[in-house]
Amino acid sequence: MTSLARDWLRPERPDLPELVGDEAERRRIKIEILIVFGITLGLSGARSLLSLLDSLLQPTPLSQQHVALNAPQAALNLIDLLAQLLSVVQLVGWGALGAYLLVRAGVRLRSVGLGWRGRDVLWGAGLAALIGIPGLALYFIGWKLGFNLAVSPSTLSDTWWRPVVLTLSAFGNAFAEEVLVVGYLLTRLRQLAFRENTGLFAAAVLRGSYHLYQGFGGFVGNLIMGLVFGRVWQRTNRLWPLVVAHTILDVVSFVGYALLKGHLSWLP
Template identity: 85%
Template sequence: MSGARSLLSLLDSLLKPAPLNKQQVALNVPRAAADLLDLLAQLLGALQLVGWGALGAYLLVRAGIRLRSVGLSWRGRDVLGGAGLAALIGIPGLALYYTGWKLGFNLAVVPSTLGDTWWRPIALTCSAFGNAFAEEMLVIGYLLTRLRQLAVRENRSLLAAAVLRGSYHLYQGFGGFVGNLVMGLVFGRVWQRTNRLWPLVLAHTLLDVVSFVGYSLLKGHLSWLP
């Protein structure tokens, strides 16, 4: 459903007279006029995302699958793995997005339009973790496990999960789809070979924290930022 809605959003953007790179889409937006209510709404949104991921974990446990087997047991080296994956994906991903935006294949993605409040970094970090846990738990930990149980070939499972990940980012434009497709292929293959999920969650969280918090701090100081 998220992929279908995202496709409709992209089609709507394509039908507008302005080219894609002259349109904007914001990721983290104010949810209430009152400052305290906005903070609570942001935190509830992040909690809901964690809840979606927890639902996937619960369904696996209910089926008799230990969370340890999908990589949710903690190991210290997961931190290094997550940082390495973040660097591997983040630097080329930023270059791909910027190139696609300049060429007109992408909308201008605005990571945050939240006001300059004391709680903005906290809310954006919570949102980053919520996004990461929900996506990696459902698209990698849950979906790939189920496809493996159904004896679907690893490469086909990997491609299906990556296309799904890319599909619900279509609202960002074609670059958003391609970038997340590639990220899905890399993350999915790492999980298939290691059965470690925490490095993916940590890498995804780092990518979003840098994007969300970094943008909010640098906006107005770098002329090339949308």
């Protein structure tokens, strides 16, 4: 095995952040992780598991059941717009919570890759292309084989603000997930002396868990995405490219679906 392959498959733990040896502090970090994910994406994972169980208990096959990622939240357009925007604020708030807790713990945001660089956009676009095409193929294969529900990225009505809200939602999802599951969680697990591969797998399973409502394919696809994104971060220490890539993937999915629905017969 070449040194480059070894560095990517079995990377060494970096010198920073420093290991936390004090037992009281370690216990506080563990409790903090449980609280953070107990009110954010971990809770979403538990709800997604229940949603999948409910779908499996239905007489209708998974592939004939539908789930919408961005659905109306109110009957009146103005109220729906405000509700959609509040959902975006919540997602950004989740990510900001993880970033804030790292700062409170003495971790500089630049050290976890939240210092902006212009080339992050190019890195993100390349990563989106790497993940997006195989991910789309995996979804359709899983759907056709009956492992996935028919996922509608958007069922919002055709209003002037729909593309704006969908783009903001894409960024909100990306910021919350990448900051919490990659930047925050992997940093905290490093402080607790988790090995790089162990922390990576735990974060990837968490990412897959809150997509279980889409079916088994949604879990597997996002597990793979988590392994790739997490390893890229571990090797490059850059978080913004992941946020950019995730945003691009969701914008293409959300806005593209809204524009093409009804024009392509094979879309669910």
